[in-house]
Amino acid sequence: MAAITDEQVEAVRALVAAIPPGRVATYGDIADAAGLSSPRIVGWIMRTDSSDLPWHRVIRASGRPAPHLSTRQLERLRAEGVLADDGRVSLRDVRHTF
DNA sequence: CTTGTGACGCACT
DNA sequence: CAGTGCGCCACAA
Numbered sequence: 001m002a003a004i005t006d007e008q009v010e011a012v013r014a015l016v017a018a019i020p021p022g023r024v025a026t027y028g029d030i031a032d033a034a035g036l037s038s039p040r041i042v043g044w045i046m047r048t049d050s051s052d053l054p055w056h057r058v059i060r061a062s063g064r065p066a067p068h069l070s071t072r073q074l075e076r077l078r079a080e081g082v083l084a085d086d087g088r089v090s091l092r093d094v095r096h097t098f
Numbered sequence: 099c100t101t102g103t104g105a106c107g108c109a110c111t
Numbered sequence: 112c113a114g115t116g117c118g119c120c121a122c123a124a
Binding site: 003 | 118119120121122
């Protein structure tokens, strides 16, 4: 069984919404926490389902959001208290563990 | 049905 | 640290 169910999508949205300000989560963490088989699914959910989720708190494992969104995300995260160095977030400090 | 693409991750070089 | 290759799943054409 590899198809994604609504439950999985709901879990991802819940996890993202559960990320407190000043903290960020990686796609891999969310995918694992939601029980997804691949982190790509998380990105797919964010792209398709543009809900009111704080998707800007979701970044890659490299500690840096997507290239096109990086600038906007970093600025928004900076406003929340997430300090980024050279467009790179210190995951060690802000990585939210579920 | 096949192909291409994408808010990704990890291992290797 | 940066670049490359591969695996992964879902969707549009």
